[in-house]
Structures are given as structure tokens and as C-alpha cells.
Amino acid sequence: MDLYGELAWRGLVSGETEGVREALARGPLTGYIGFDPSAPSLHVGSLLVMTALAHMQRCGHSPIAVVGGGTGLIGDPSGKTAERQLLTAEQVEANVQGIRGQLSRFLDFESASAPARLIDNAEWLTKLGAIEFMRDVGKHFSVNAMLAKDSVKRRIESEEGITYTEFSYSLLQAYDFLVLFDRFSCTFQMGGSDQWGNITAGMDLIRRVRGARTYGLVLPLITTASGTKFGKTEAGTVWLDPTLTKPYEFYQFWLNTDDRDAPKYLKFFTFLSRDRIAELEAASGREPEKRIAQRELAREVTRLVHGDSAAAEAEAAARKLFSGDVTAMSLQELLQVFPNVPSSTARYAAEGWPVVDLLASCGVTSSKGEATRLIRSGGIYVNSRRVTDEKERVRPEQAIEGQLFVVRKGKKDNFLIRIVPD
RNA sequence: GGGGAGGUGGCGGAGCGGUCAAUCGCAGCAGACUGUAAAUCUGCCGCCCUAGUGGCUACGGAGGUUCGAACCCUCCCCUCCUCUCCA
Numbered sequence A: 001m002d003l004y005g006e007l008a009w010r011g012l013v014s015g016e017t018e019g020v021r022e023a024l025a026r027g028p029l030t031g032y033i034g035f036d037p038s039a040p041s042l043h044v045g046s047l048l049v050m051t052a053l054a055h056m057q058r059c060g061h062s063p064i065a066v067v068g069g070g071t072g073l074i075g076d077p078s079g080k081t082a083e084r085q086l087l088t089a090e091q092v093e094a095n096v097q098g099i100r101g102q103l104s105r106f107l108d109f110e111s112a113s114a115p116a117r118l119i120d121n122a123e124w125l126t127k128l129g130a131i132e133f134m135r136d137v138g139k140h141f142s143v144n145a146m147l148a149k150d151s152v153k154r155r156i157e158s159e160e161g162i163t164y165t166e167f168s169y170s171l172l173q174a175y176d177f178l179v180l181f182d183r184f185s186c187t188f189q190m191g192g193s194d195q196w197g198n199i200t201a202g203m204d205l206i207r208r209v210r211g212a213r214t215y216g217l218v219l220p221l222i223t224t225a226s227g228t229k230f231g232k233t234e235a236g237t238v239w240l241d242p243t244l245t246k247p248y249e250f251y252q253f254w255l256n257t258d259d260r261d262a263p264k265y266l267k268f269f270t271f272l273s274r275d276r277i278a279e280l281e282a283a284s285g286r287e288p289e290k291r292i293a294q295r296e297l298a299r300e301v302t303r304l305v306h307g308d309s310a311a312a313e314a315e316a317a318a319r320k321l322f323s324g325d326v327t328a329m330s331l332q333e334l335l336q337v338f339p340n341v342p343s344s345t346a347r348y349a350a351e352g353w354p355v356v357d358l359l360a361s362c363g364v365t366s367s368k369g370e371a372t373r374l375i376r377s378g379g380i381y382v383n384s385r386r387v388t389d390e391k392e393r394v395r396p397e398q399a400i401e402g403q404l405f406v407v408r409k410g411k412k413d414n415f416l417i418r419i420v421p422d
Numbered sequence B: 001g002g003g004g005a006g007g008u009g010g011c012g013g014a015g016c017g018g019u020c021a022a023u024c025g026c027a028g029c030a031g032a033c034u035g036u037a038a039a040u041c042u043g044c045c046g047c048c049c050u051a052g053u054g055g056c057u058a059c060g061g062a063g064g065u066u067c068g069a070a071c072c073c074u075c076c077c078c079u080c081c082u083c084u085c086c087a
Helices: A003-009 A020-026 A044-058 A071-075 A082-104 A130-136 A143-148 A150-157 A164-184 A193-210 A247-255 A262-269 A274-286 A292-306 A308-321 A331-340 A355-361 A368-376
Strands: A030-035 A062-067 A117-120 A186-192 A215-219 A343-347 A380-382 A404-409 A413-420
Touching: A003 A020, A003 A044, A020 A186, A020 A215, A030 A044, A030 A164, A044 A062, A044 A082, A044 A186, A044 A215, A044 A262, A062 A082, A062 A164, A071 A164, A082 A117, A164 A186, A164 A193, A186 A193, A193 A215, A247 A292, A247 A308, A247 A331, A262 A274, A262 A292, A274 A292, A292 A308, A308 A331, A331 A404, A331 A413, A343 A355, A355 A368, A355 A380, A355 A404, A368 A380
Parallel strands: A030 A062, A030 A186, A062 A117, A186 A215, A343 A413
Antiparallel strands: A380 A404, A404 A413
16 A cells, blocks of 8 residues: 555544655655754654654655754753753763664665665764854745744744754755755655744755755654543653553553544554454444553554564453452462552561551552551552551551462552562 | 842632632543543542641742731842833
8 A cells, every 4th residue: 555545544643744645656765754852762652753753664665763963962051051061961871772772663674675774963964064054044934934834933923932953953954854855865754743944944954955846745743542641651651662651551551442432543553454443443332441442552553662572461461460369360460560660679577567567668659658548549459449547557467378469559540569588 | 230029739810918739710530420421510639647726848049027927038040022212
């Protein structure tokens, strides 16, 4: 299938420049997407853009993932000392490495026909001098035109205004596109819908200095049916890095998707076929309580990001922990699940631990006060038994096979606490 | 640089000498109902404890006035608006 058609039925086309469809149909081309390395890991929000890159490659085009090691350095100009900038450069470098690993699951860097590439724009941006930049890039931009861009116009009309740095940021990204055009004949750029202005700026630059036509396509902003931010849980951002967000938590995030969002997310984040998704949607409509679409979504996305075995383990862990009575499970079963689930340890104490202390010190709650509150409102379970008295003690003999507690907070957050010798 | 406005809990935004750990809205958490969904309703939503007309830390920072300050004074830091003229 051609890329445009693929993206279109999935609802991934939020905006496109003229001729994109035809250009993509005409034959393989090289396209790129930029990633911001400001965090040590990408998060589920970045997934949409990652799948877009993967679709590109699947449809025979060569994808380039550009990590913004250069643009990232000027992205946040507020109050940075020279020293911090150096640190930031190192961090960015580390982040780039992490991101490469995450992207590699989605891209094939070894493909003979359409190999993927990962490049850091610091490679050329940090070498670009101000004078050179102004002469070679700046002179091709009309401030009048820049001011007319929605993103800029909105900021200029707003209370906060816009700084010179931010105003000129799009020129740097435009320059990226030019560099990629020169080096790899890259003629296509995708990005989130917020990237529209930056993408067209690059296209304009290439047209002016090389006389070539290029194309852009932007993806929609992900929304949730209930109007909350996509990609956040109680614990914060849902990261792709398994040490930051355990595969089990990752799986749970997707499993808890709103019914109304599930079909949309299946199209966005999985590579399942149109028929398969329609089937899942229909099944969900018939028996929503079975959460068929959510289960498939969670399984697929966890597989894509963490691999088959991690996904299977996460799924198994979820099934076990939500099966009802965890005390019916053997220690061995629970220990299998252990590395996947948020967990902690408690030093053995013959006399036990006050529940509130245990909850706070193991990180189930952020303070004793919160633990007390949760118990009072009936939201804490130890080994499937609701704790009703905040003064209660949890005793080691209550542990499963003397070693493990399964603490549940609310309806869906499980923690494992293992007793270790004093 | 001159002039103006302002910095309060995750965010927005009240408060303008005591009854303020701070109205309210959003977000968040829990409970009920369910399907580990949504909506709705209820409760909670700085930290500590012996859980109370308890202790501690907080309203940009540092001092000061006062029996008492988020609220008044001084200095400092930061943010935003504005600066041809007229209105």
C-alpha cells in the first residue's frame, strides 16, 4: 500500500502540503522526522511519530530520524551557564544514544533497499557560525512571511510575545531540511501538527536555494475522549525506557484506554490491518466489558516497544494480579511477575510493620499522611484484603509463603513488597 | 534605561493585619456504581505525630514594623506590558 493511503485511513494525516500524495505514489523517496532529545527517553507521545517513520519504511521509503542535539541546545535558552551547557551537551549525547535504541525497534537500519538513518543535527548546527547562518539561511527568509505564519502570529498577538530565539528557531529546522536534502536527497518531512510552520519553512528554503520541490505532512495531536492529556498516568509520563516505566505499567497504561479511544489508538499505534481493527472494534462494541480492543492494543504496543517476551510477561502479570485473590497464587508465580511490577523490599521484623510506615517507606504512597488518607477511604489492600484500620500492623506471617506482600492501591495499582533478612 | 503591572499550593486564580495550610475552578487520588471503561455522585487533596481548638514548614528572597504579616515598610531577585505624539 502506498504511504499516503496507509496514513490516511489510520487518521494520521492532519495536514499536508500540495502534491504529497502524488509524490509518495510516484516512487520511493527519503523523508525525515525530528526528535527532541531533551529527555533521557522517548515517551508514548513520541510513539505516533515513530510509527509514522516505520510506516514510511514499510512502504518502501527511506526514513531518517533526526535527533535534535543541536536545536535542543538552544531550545531552552533561559538561565544556562557555560558549564551547564557542556553538561547538557553530554546529556544530549546520552539521550541520543537511548533514543537510537528505542527507534531501532521500529526501524531497520540494515535494509538494503531503504535503510533507516539516525542523525544528530548537532553535527552541523554546532558548526554553523552566526554570520554564515545569516548570510546563507537568513537572507532567504522574509520576516513579513514569517510574521504571517500562524504559530508566530498567535505568539505575537499573545500577552507573552515571542523571543528572538524562538522566532528564529524555525530557520534552524529549515536548515536541517536543507542539509538532509543536500546529503540524502531528502524531500519529505513529517512531524506533529505543531511542526507545520517549521516544515514549510524548510520547504521554502530548499525551493529558494536549490530550486527543488519538497513535501510535508503533519500528524494529528493525540487527544483523549475524556479531554485529559494523553500519555500521563498518576506516576507521570509513560516512558518507553523499561527502567523508567516498567513493561507491566506500560501494558496497564494501554489496557486502561477509554473505550471510545481504543479503535483510534489501534490505528495510530499498531500495524494491525484495517480489517483486523474493524473486527476488534466490532467485538468491543458487542462486549465492551471484555475489553478486547484494549487488550489487543496493550499487547501489540508493548510488543513493539519492549519485545515479545516482555509483552507476554506483562500480560501474564496483569492477568494474575487482577485475577481476584492473590493469596491463591504461589510465591513462585508472584516472583516471576516481580521484576515487571513496581516493587520494593522491607527488612524483616518479627513484630511486623505499621501499615502506614510500610506503605510510605516502600513508595506505595508518597507520605504517611497519604497512606492514612487512602486507608481511611478504603483504597488499600494487602494481599487482597482491604485494610480498614490505619493503626494496623502488617506481620511477616501474613506474607505469602512468608516472603511477599501484594499491596494494591485503589483498583488498579499493584505493588509487590518482598521481605528481606534483617 | 524610564514608566506600569505582577510574583500565592501541579496549573489557573482569590485573599490584602488576626478566625489562612490559605475561597474557588481545573488537574490528581480514593470510594460507590461498573468492565482494571466512560459519565455521575461522595470524600480527600503541604509534611509529621501520641490525630488534636497538636507540631512544623509554606504565599519570589533577605531584613523590619507589630502581641500577631501571604497581607504593611525597606532592600534584592525574577516575569510581563509599555516608551514619536495624541487619546
